[in-house]
Amino acid sequence: MVKDQLIGDLYESAIRQDDFLEVLQSTTEAVGANMFHMFSWDAANNCPRFSVYSAGFNWEPIIATYERYYAILDPRRDLVARAPEGTLVACQDYISDRDVERSEFYQDYQLPTAGLRYLMGARLTRPGSSETLLGLLRASGRPPFSDRDRETATSLIPHLHRAINLWQDAKVLHQDAALGNELMEQLGLAVFGLDKEGRVAYANQAGEALLRAGSSLKIKHGRLAATNSADHDALHSAILRVAKSRRGESLALQAPSGTHHELFLSIAKNPCQSPNPFNTSAILITVRRRAGSPLVTASQLQRAFGLTPAEAAVAEALIEGTAPEDYADARGISPNTVRTQVRAILSKTNSRSQVKAVSTMVWLLSQRKSE
Known part of the structure; x- marks a missing residue:
């Protein structure tokens, strides 16, 4: 239970x-270990790509010493790294x-400095990324892990593997969602989140201002x-189609005068249903106003990032809020x-x-303009 x-x-x-790290610590203690340490090692530079370990005790200088010198002497690391995935x-x-x-590893470091003796570990892979080594460590002075400890840990490894991958993937989504919200505010893009019934569940500051103006878009x-x-x-038909087909659409709304299009909308399914700045909206709509001049030009992007003319044109479209599929349709490109x-x-x-690419391009070019 x-x-x-x-x-x-x-x-x-x-x-x-x-x-998550607190729950991982509880899982560590449930199998009779005192702490966990998971890391991904960059063999080319002989340093960790990332390193995460139990909170509480002052582990930071101890782990830093391990990564700086003793990791290469650690006989356990090779045992875990060579074992079949998830074993x-x-x-x-x-x-x-x-x-x-x-x-030397145990006598000079592990026992006197870290105060740890026994380890149970596994090699965990993540698609498209480097593998993670997870160690569950027991303090010196305690007996070896019992058969029951090992059976419990073995049964938990598949779940730990999936949960750690999910944690890393969710972290990227959370960061992108937060970055996306900040970037949209910076660009003056209005953002609306619609729930499954089509009601407005979220609006950023630019979206609220657009609704208050009430010239082309309102709440009814x-x-x-x-x-x-x-x-x-x-608009209503486009929202229904996107909800059903999951394929994004673009739409232009006329100004009250009817002489030109004033607002340009991108309508898409929300790819992330976990908690994020857009709540749990089913549909996301971004809105931009007609502008006198583009925020960033393709030629600027080409010079700043070494893009080809075709890549720069796509980058300019991304910054303006155009989805890659819509850009392809508009240009007649595959x-x-x-x-x-x-x-x-x-x-x-x-x-x-x-999202990160757009943020990088806009930030760098805005910095150059201010210099």
């Missing part, structure tokens, strides 16, 4: 983010007390409505070609997502 509760808590906290390795099966007595019975009747029908160009933009801006 306790194990079932821990498994549920692991998955829930991985999505919430705020208490629990207990160092007590391979490292005897006599080995410990003759080991809790739903977005265009002031122009033809535009209103088109979606695969545009996706290849987007990947090149991500690489040249050193970004993991379109």
Whole structure:
């Protein structure tokens, strides 16, 4: 029963983010260990890509010493790294007390400095990323892990593997969501989140200001409505199509005068249903006003980031809020070609997502303008 509760808590906290490491510590203690340490090692630079460990005790200088010098001497790291993916390795099966007595790693560091003796560990992989080594460590002075401890840990490893990957993926989503919200505010983009019934569940500051102006867009019975009747029908139909097909659409709304289009909308399914700045909206709508001049030009992007002319044109469209699919449709280009160009933009801006790439491009060019 306790194990079932821990498994549920692991998955829930991985999505919430705020208490995952505390739940991981509780899981560590449930298998008889005192602390956990998980890290990914960069062999080329002989340093960790990331390193996360139990809170509480002053582990930071101890772990720093390990990463700076003793990691390369750690016989357990090689045992875990060489084991099949997801297989629990207990160092007590391979490292005897006599080995410990003759080991610089144990005698100079692990026992006197860290105060730890036994380890159970596993190698955990993550698609598209480097592998993670997870160690569950027991303090010196305690006996080796029991068969029951090892059985419990073995049964939990698959769940730990999935929960840690989920935690890392959710962290990126949370960061992108927060960054996206900040970036949209910076660009003056209005953002609306619609619930499953089509009612407005979220609006950022620019969105609230746009509704107060009430020139082309307003709230009617809790739903977005265009002031122009033809535009209103088109907006309602587009929202229904996106909800059903999951394919984003773009829409332009006329100014009250009817002489030109004033607002340009991008309507899309919310890709992230976990808690984020857009709440749990089913549909996200971003709105930009007609501008006299573009925020950033393709030529600026080409010079700043070494983009090709085609890549710079795509980057300019992304900054303006145009989805890659819509850009491909408008230009008569293959979606695969545009996706290849987007990947090149991500690489040249050193970004993991379109949101981060747009933020990087806008921030850098705004800094250059202010210098």
